[in-house]
Amino acid sequence: MPIDPDEYYGDMLEGLAAWFASPFVADLRATVARFPAPDLGNALNRNQVASKRWLVDRLREAAGERFGTITILGGWFGVLGAMLLHDPRLAIRRVVSVDIDPRCAAIAESLNATHVRSGRFVAETGDMLLRDYPPIASGTDVESPDVVVNTSCEHIAAFGDWFARLPQGQLVVLQSNDYRGVAGHVNCVSDLEAFRAQAPLRPLLYAGTLPTKRYRRFMLIGRK
Numbered sequence: 001m002p003i004d005p006d007e008y009y010g011d012m013l014e015g016l017a018a019w020f021a022s023p024f025v026a027d028l029r030a031t032v033a034r035f036p037a038p039d040l041g042n043a044l045n046r047n048q049v050a051s052k053r054w055l056v057d058r059l060r061e062a063a064g065e066r067f068g069t070i071t072i073l074g075g076w077f078g079v080l081g082a083m084l085l086h087d088p089r090l091a092i093r094r095v096v097s098v099d100i101d102p103r104c105a106a107i108a109e110s111l112n113a114t115h116v117r118s119g120r121f122v123a124e125t126g127d128m129l130l131r132d133y134p135p136i137a138s139g140t141d142v143e144s145p146d147v148v149v150n151t152s153c154e155h156i157a158a159f160g161d162w163f164a165r166l167p168q169g170q171l172v173v174l175q176s177n178d179y180r181g182v183a184g185h186v187n188c189v190s191d192l193e194a195f196r197a198q199a200p201l202r203p204l205l206y207a208g209t210l211p212t213k214r215y216r217r218f219m220l221i222g223r224k
């Protein structure tokens with residue numbers, strides 16, 4: 001009898017959710033059932049998860065464990081939001097995941113259903129180039145700073161215009177890569193130095209490179 005892959009992998013995800021008592025795996029199982037077509041597999045592949053894990057670990061080392069609102073631009077299907085909010089080492093008030101693609105918000109909210117219910121995750125459809133970034137109110141962000149994350153810098157042709165919109169002193173986490181030739185990769189950088197020149201941060205709390213099989217990913221953490 002032919003195997004129905006949805007049922008086959010769905011059963012496994014349900015089993016894993018029960019085994020690890022994992023609300024995230026339960027949310028993932030519900031999401032793949034509700035949204036079978038979009039490419040959630042890509043957003044959860046090994047490279048993607050490794051680069052988000054790298055971000056979470058370095059952010060914790062560079063800026064601590066307590067955060068206010070973390071705004072994720074180009075947040076796609078909400079994988080990074082889930083990894084941040086489910087990390088037991090971190091205390092994050094709220095994650096806002098913004099993407100220009102109108103397909104993303106419903107999927108991101110389904111993948112983060114646990115934290116939508118508790119009011120700690122929201123997905124918005126919008127263009128990061130048109131967004132207003134509130135100024136840093138003095139004294140309010142010392143214990144739990146707000147963070148702006150953009151792991152899609154390679155997708156932003158008008159990167160300089162976007163960076164100019166951020167308020168002075170904003171804590172940011174930026175990722176880009178040298179993976180040229182991929183549709184939508186209109187702002188790749190050749191190396192970490194080129195990325196640092198594109199996005200000058202002071203203080204620069206972290207700068208690093210994560211090599212993968214086909215390309216290198218670059219990350220900067222610091223204040224604009």
Ligand SMILES: C[S@@+](CC[C@H](N)C(=O)[O-])C[C@H]1O[C@@H](n2cnc3c(N)ncnc32)[C@H](O)[C@@H]1O
Nearest residue numbers: 074076098099100101126127128129151152155
């Ligand atoms: C392929 S995904 C993520 C790639 C990225 N390297 C990562 O791992 O997070 C890029 C996302 O950026 C979004 N995006 C591109 N331009 C945008 C913009 N101006 N504002 C908001 N989202 C944007 C796309 O819709 C897409 O979901």
